[in-house]
Amino acid sequence: MTTFVELSTKAKMPILGLGTWQSPIGKVRDAMKFAIDIGYRHFDCAYVYQNENEIGNAMEEKIEEGVVTREDLFVVSKLWCTFHEKSLVKEACQNTLAALKLAYLDLYLMHWPMGFKAGEELFPADENGMIIPSDTDFLDTWEAMEELVDAGLVKSIGLSNFSCEQIERLLKKPDLKYKPVNNQIESHPYLPQEELVNYCQSQEISVTAYCPLGAPNWPRGEDFCLLDDPKIKEIADKHSKTSAQVIETFVCVLSPFKVFDFELTKEEMETILSFKRRYRICSLSM
Structure with missing residues (x-):
């Protein structure tokens, strides 16, 4: 029975992970502690979930109790769309690390291929309720993410919600320094996305499925x-x-x-x- 997937960087990512989307403040801390106690080691987080402080508290407690070491854990987080400007990427990652109480992330993903207008609002919208986009191309955002690897803030970088065409555009970037190791996508029986999964595998990009149970x-x-x-x-x-x-x-x-x-x-x-x-x-x- 397989328990992990080996990324193209040779890092081992546990196959089953605990997603923290929709995990409310006041409950996610206990859920995390329980998950660690029963054997979960892969945790999927994101700035936009707005619960990384409690998640960090739970991991810190379990490490201090000696239940796990930092090296036992595989922690993933994601760069939110309002931080796509190159000058904002490092600080966004550092803020996530501070909230999670970690020195590094095992995997940092670009949450969506499109950027939003920078600012305090998670979903900046115009008078018609439409998202206000950022002018930053995701290829430029990727360069800033590559710098996070060089700075030792993250072990690996990857993508989330990227299509075959968008991934191909990134892979053809002339000065690409680090290939994405993972693409996290919605995948379940009502949306299996076989073509996208097959394409990622052909490019040695692992796939993580979110909402596998359909987000009941x-x-x-x-x-x-x-x-x-x-x-x-x-x-x-x-x-x-x-x-x-x-x-x-x-x-x-x-x-x-x-x-x-x-x-x-x-x-x-x-x-x-x-x-x-x-x-x-x-x-x-x-």
């Missing part, structure tokens, strides 16, 4: 609950597993890794891939 608590405008999908429940019953285990196995097979003590048959994979709903949870409709 996230409000949506239509009936959408992967865990209650009758075809998934039928497969789960056949294997005497939960719907969540079936979905996680499906997402890991796309990657491709095995993390549980059962496998989906070719026919079961084809059944799940045939859903064709292509429902996107994180669409940034603004």
Whole structure:
């Protein structure tokens, strides 16, 4: 059973990680401590989640208790869109490190390929409710992220929510110093993104799936609950597993890794891939 993926930098990233999106202040600290106690070592954070201070407190406590060392943990965070200007990238990373109480990040991702107007607002909008963009090209932002590696603030850098075309544009950058090691994307049975996953693998870029269970608590405008999908429940019953285990196995097979003590048959994979709903949870409709 595989427990980690080896990045192109030879770093080992645990396959299963705890996402901290929607983890509220007042609860995320205890959730983090419990996760560390039961064996989680990969933690996915982001400035925009606005909870990195509590996450940092939890990790600090567990390190001081001797439950884990810093080296045991694989901590990921993300550069938010309002910090895409080259002059803002280093300070943004340092602020995240201060909140998380860490000297370095194992992986730092560009959260989205597009930048927003710099300032205090996370989602700066005009009078029509549309996001005000930044003039900074993500290729310039990447140069500033490369400097973070040289400064020892991050071990590796990567992407999030990047398409094949955007990744290709970055890889063709003439003076590219560090290739992205990871692309974190929304991926689940209603949005498997096989083409993007295959492209990343062809470029030695690992893929991390977010919302693999479909973000059950996230409000949506239509009936959408992967865990209650009758075809998934039928497969789960056949294997005497939960719907969540079936979905996680499906997402890991796309990657491709095995993390549980059962496998989906070719026919079961084809059944799940045939859903064709292509429902996107994180669409940034603004």
